[in-house]
Amino acid sequence: MLRDFLLLCAYFILSSLKNITIKTISENTKLSLTTVSRVLNGVAEKYRISQFTSDKVLKEAKRLGYVPNQVARNLRLQKSFAIGLVLPSLANPYFSTIASIVNQALHAEGFLVLVSDGNEEEEAEIDAITNILARNIDGMIIIPSGKNTEHFEMLSKKGIPVVFIDRYFSNLSIPYVATDHYQGAFKMVDLLVKHGHKKIACIQGSQHVMSNLERVNGYYAAVKKHNLTYDYVGGNGFTAEEGYMETKLLLQRKEKPTAIFALSDTILLGVLKALDEEGYRIPDEMSVVSFDNSVYLDYLSCPVTSISQPVSEIAQIAIRLLLTKIKANAVSEKKTADVEQILIAPTIIQRKSIKDIS
Amino acid sequence: MLRDFLLLCAYFILSSLKNITIKTISENTKLSLTTVSRVLNGVAEKYRISQFTSDKVLKEAKRLGYVPNQVARNLRLQKSFAIGLVLPSLANPYFSTIASIVNQALHAEGFLVLVSDGNEEEEAEIDAITNILARNIDGMIIIPSGKNTEHFEMLSKKGIPVVFIDRYFSNLSIPYVATDHYQGAFKMVDLLVKHGHKKIACIQGSQHVMSNLERVNGYYAAVKKHNLTYDYVGGNGFTAEEGYMETKLLLQRKEKPTAIFALSDTILLGVLKALDEEGYRIPDEMSVVSFDNSVYLDYLSCPVTSISQPVSEIAQIAIRLLLTKIKANAVSEKKTADVEQILIAPTIIQRKSIKDIS
DNA sequence: GTGAAAGCGCTAACAA
């Protein structure tokens, strides 16, 4: 009696403390590890395991609340069923939206998404990538922060499927899908010119970031195309503070613009604040436009015309690209010859922040 | 000569294709796996490994670009140096801000953060938790979505350190740190009453979510305290659409409120849109307040008074709590007797959206 | 000072 009780106690202690593995199930059912593993992996039929055996295993697994140890599986299979998403900052709504979409879509495909925030620093980004890589990740989606590319080349050397989103390096043979930042900025300046603006100032984000560079290039290209004599690009960071500071600076200059183009909505908020403080009314005394088309733009005192990036589309295509690569990797070692590099045209959402002065 | 060349070729092929493990280093340096491992783990001194040997290993590791395989380490150590962050949706800026802070702080402590988006669905949440759990996570920070708690109890049974953020279950013995939602709502109604408002309507978020319930309770408590005869709570979701719909509905009722309290900023945007469409001017014809204090509130046509949640503080405390638990776990099996359950008082940021009608 | 070998939990080639 007492012994039975002690045994029971021991059982409970063990089952609650010790991990439940296929070995536990194997012992309890007096079946081999192989058989248990096969049943649990749904290949019982293939090995013609009897219904009886199969049921026994399944029942016991359920009773114990067995959860397969992915770490062990990864180590054995050299596969993790997880993909890494490395981005500059989750605090930026634009990126977190991407993260959300990627997460949902990949979850539906049975993958776990490991999101890692690089904090807009190249070093942290490399750290995140290395760390994720060390976990036998199946693939990676990256929004790169910096301008160095060695660690990315290392990735592709290692044969890890990688896709860039939003920001990219056209000189690397790594696929990317992004907004056509250049075209977006170009079209926006075009629109402003159509409304009679000839003095358009631009407040940019982080200078070394590809997407920012492309936008600035688009701005300059449009300025040149229209033979505008005025041009101005200030700033160096995708933050409201930067937008604020730079606008203050801009407004102190002798020659003032008639329109300000904020290269992100975070910058825009700072621009608006500065304009408000300096007593400029929008659009009467200053036209303002931006990049990103955040939801709240509709609700501002003056709804701001903005460039809408096809976030959802970008994320979807990137995932498709990545999964294709992963599957190709699994099937054989042959590399897909052509590297998909996709730019998607953004659209301008017109609101009320441009004054027609033509 | 030829043989040398072939060997060199073979070497390059192998080193680029095959993973570099301590075995590679061991073979190249003709040292045992043990020694290599020790040096790489920085315990060379402890085992009095000679400087010469140590240097040789380090040099070779560097030359090969060796990165330790975390999966194997995890399996062996039953430890992952990673913590899971499960939240309802990264698309919600409030949560993604938390994610960003948690990520940064834990990264500084040497942990990798695995963020998983539960998509505001309980099932997906359970899925995410199981999936992360199967990866030998060291601990978890969770913002729970649903109202079922079994999977959480399972977690604490298994001895996994868990901390809830923002939303919580006071009946579970799991630590949490959150805004005092109840008090926040209570104080806001108080403020409105001080400004002479007696008819305050409330547009709520997801009804079953703890934080929402607390806010609604706070609203009702304040309404009761001030003996207001009018009360109204509508809505069921933290979205702009919901806010929009519910406001439209609200404005069709015979008895109209003088103030609307949106229980989140996402809801607020919908409320503002509806009010605008119906021709209400803020604050003259309708006072509006909200919960969350998003950055853009300052820039709206009428800056909205809002309850600011101490996001950063919450995240910091939660991390501290979690790390303490993890360390306690590592040292011994004894459980810390008392469960820390912390509510932090929010502050009201007053802007211009409340009309004084007293 | 250094090394051999066991084992973390799992899968799959090979056996029976």
Added chain:
DNA sequence: TTGTTAGCGCTTTCAC
């Protein structure tokens, strides 16, 4: 139809 065993890459006990 089921089982034995090697090994994924790493750490650590025990041995020399």
